[in-house]
Amino acid sequence: MDDDIILNEVATRVVPMICLFGVYIIFNGHLSPGGGFAGGTVIGVAMVLFSLVFGLRATFAMVPENLLILLTSLGPLWYAVTGLVGVFRGVGFLANANAGINLGAPGSLFSAGLIPVITFGVGISVAITVTILFVILVEAD
Amino acid sequence: MKPRHLMLLALPLVLVIALPMLMVVATMPTYGEVNPTFNYVIEHYNAHALEETGATNVVTGIILDYRAYDTLIETTVLFTGTIGVLLALKSVPRRRGDLSGRRHNP
DSSP: TTTOHHHHHHHHHHHHHHHHHHHHHHHHHTTOOHHHHHHHHHHHHHHHHHHHHHHHHHHHHHHOOOHHHHHTTHHHHHHHHHHHHHHTTTOOOOOTTTTTTOOOOTSSSOOSTTTTHHHHHHHHHHHHHHHHHHHHHHOOO | OOOOHHHHHHHHHHHHHHHHHHHHHHHHOOOOOOOHHHHHHHHHHHHHHHHHOOSSSSSHHHIIIIHHHHHHHHHHHHHHHHHHHHHOOOOOOTTOOOOOOOOOOO
């Protein structure tokens, strides 16, 4: 597939844009429609497009397979460790405002306490899941 | 045990599982009914989500603050699915002394 000029050029320009849009959706999850699941899916789809156009070899050159497998557990781990903040503050697991965290001004990027942090973990988890499912299924074929 | 006997065993099991579900469905409000017993949570979320979670997106405020446990388990569902696919499709290179006799892809 390396010889298709149109496909290569379009993918080279589109994949970074899709990734950027996914990051935007993730980090605006507490301000506008979106969030970890939607943004993570967008990033995962960008990775699927990349591996469709440039092949599995180029994908693994960018993100090694072992790293991908390792990153699978990062999302839930990030989420659970963030939940421990409430435990160390003396209130319940996954507490946000009750843990005494400053919620900030509603509508600004750094607001809503731990919600953007958790959204980041969910986004990582979903993006890695979409990527690894596609990559492993293609590889096993 | 013959398959026929297994089916006889399955019948009480289905009844035990299905009866509580049907009882739950029976207590659900009819569609469109304004019953305060089932609506106070929605009203509380609509009125207090912004001040209690700080998120202008109320949906995010609900799923990541009020229902954070639910979303955590949802994330582990994704994790479990990935691990299942990896276990089923990814062959681990075996050591030389392994006598299990299984072939593996290089």
